[in-house]
Amino acid sequence: MVTIRFAKDGDTLVKSLDFLLILAPQSLLGSDAGKALLPKQYAETICELAEGMEPGRYGTLRETRCNAGKLRLVLALLPDEVSRYVGPTRGLLARDLVHKSGIAQVKKGGALMLLEEAEHWLANAAAIVRACPLFDLKTGKPKTAGTLTLCGVVPGKGPVSVERSWRSTIGATRAAARLVDMPPSDLDPAGFSREAKALLRGVPGVRLREITGNKLLEEKLGGIHGVGRCAKAQPRLLIASLGSSRSRGNHVCLVGKGVTFDTGGLNLKPRTGMGGMKSDMGGAAAVLGAFRALAGAGFQGRVTALICLAENAIGPLAVKPDDVLVMHSGKTVEINNTDAEGRLLLADGVSYAARKLKADIIIDAATLTGAQGIATGRGHAAIVSNDAVLERMLIETGFDTGDLVHPLPFAPELYQREFTSQVADMKNSVKDRANAQSSCAAQFIYEHLPENDKLMWAHVDLAKPAFLDERGTGYGVPLLSQAVWRLA
Known part of the structure; x- marks a missing residue:
């Protein structure tokens, strides 16, 4: 079972992780303001990972290993343009991408969300935690308690202050x-x-x-x-x-x-x-x-x-x-x-x-x-x-x-x-x-x-x-x- 926590910024988020998810629309990740909010020790790796990625209509995933293979870094890239019925938060697309990332199996994971507006935090956070269900009666595998720490940032404005109602x-x-x-x-x-x-x-x-x-x-x-x-x-x-x-x-x-x-x-x-x-x-x-x-x-x-x-x-x-x-x-x-x-x-x-x-x-x-x-x-x-x-x-x-x-x-x-x-x-x-x-x-x-x-x-x-x-x-x-x- 994964416990959800909250971090105040990207650099605090990445301490001692074995899994890091970056969730972002393509244009935000490619902007100077977006790059400035990436965790400093992984910013260059994330930008290299994003080179040549095309999210297409549904978004796409790409991953690599860091810290001598100890950290699995996954980039979930969302399309900039979506239909009016999907909406600006892209929550449905984010949910499907995150589910494919294997985030439910983390021991100590983090998720950094690059957001166009602070008000998009809840939709994207909900998309992430829905990939981490609480109920599981499967046998034959160790029941390890994991943690997943969430952080949202808005390029040009900084980290999102998480409202009590959202938590x-x-x-x-x-x-x-x-x-x-x-x-x-x-x-x-x-x-x-x-x-x-x-x-x-x-x-x-x-x-x-x-x-x-x-x-x-x-x-x-x-x-x-x-x-x-x-x-x-x-x-x-x-x-x-x-x-x-x-x-x-x-x-x-x-x-x-x-x-x-x-x-x-x-x-x-x-x-x-x-x-x-x-x-x-x-x-x-x-x-x-x-x-x-x-x-x-x-x-x-x-x-x-x-x-x-x-x-x-x-x-x-x-x-x-x-x-x-x-x-x-x-x-x-x-x-x-x-x-x-x-x-x-x-x-x-x-x-x-x-x-x-x-x-x-x-x-x-x-x-x-x-x-x-x-x-x-x-x-x-x-x-x-x-x-x-x-x-x-x-x-x-x-x-x-x-x-x-x-x-x-x-x-x-x-x-x-x-x-x-x-x-x-x-x-x-x-x-x-x-x-x-x-x-x-x-x-x-x-x-x-x-x-x-x-x-x-x-x-x-x-x-x-x-x-x-x-x-x-x-x-x-x-x-x-x-x-x-x-x-x-």
Whole structure:
């Protein structure tokens, strides 16, 4: 396991290393100002290594050995020009390059980031630490604890002063990725709750409440209860709070889908569709991580995390197709697909946030639809919002943090009819799967919010970005935590 540390400048960074990564756009590395910020003892070697390198469209790696072979020096060169959807931080390209560098195996490593702006630090640092996962159950190799020290510099300005919120976000991103990587029999709803409480234990100002099992029905949370009622570990809603009604600014509620394993229910997934479903709690992990990042950085506003936890199992008590659930909103939902379960959790969560907690702004996060990957791909989450200002802010925050998002249509006039039921207020799945599935899934959640023109809501579908190459990424922690700072 690699521990992350921070250095104040490049020369401090390189003391007694066995691995050094230089991450830089081509033009910065080639500039006199950029060269001036390279570690003095390796500056000439780095410049020689860069000669003739062409990053192409994706970036490229080149390496050499220094100090009589004791130091492995890797140069990750990024292209100067990227499309507007990749963004100026180049976080996605950096992540892929760093992953190929073998940085996860370091004993004492360092990473120097040459940045165009100080604000690019978080996106590039997140790209680096995502290549160093915390969870590993492999046997047959020594378990050595390594360290990786990060330093960012801006040519012409000098080292970047790392904000407290950035440090907290980096740690919380790794913690969220670890949860996504854990086996589902270890991280069932009860296990997730234990992990969350351990992560938040001792953090000043944090208050916790948990509603479990049949207590959910007493709180009218029929969606969460229905999805998880037949599993060995009881479903639950874990509520973590910072601040109070006396806090200044908006009350922001983050709602996370935490299906700790998704069999599909009685509409059982096929063999090829069930593997990897431990990651179906990626939204809950992102919300927990974002809340931990905010609390750890001393956030002074009011924020609440609602973590909706259930295992979508099969058994005698499982929800059946044609069953009708009564939701927290009071609406009745006819089940026509037990594998469209995550929206039932989120519908209860956002309704509770709006009606019970009186939130001003609600952002839910979920690995909700496979269609998200078709619509926006592996690198961008899909967002749907009832508010253009909130949508724009999330897009900009995505560019700044490297957690990229792309908007999908919010159009109740086009999508609400997909859920028409003859016996209940609505069904839980669409009648036409070719009609904007990801937008429709978000529409289902929105239908359970009260009619309130002032309530701002956004949905983040992070199905693909949360779990890449069979590994959790912690996607959503930088996006959500930094968004809350801007909204509060």
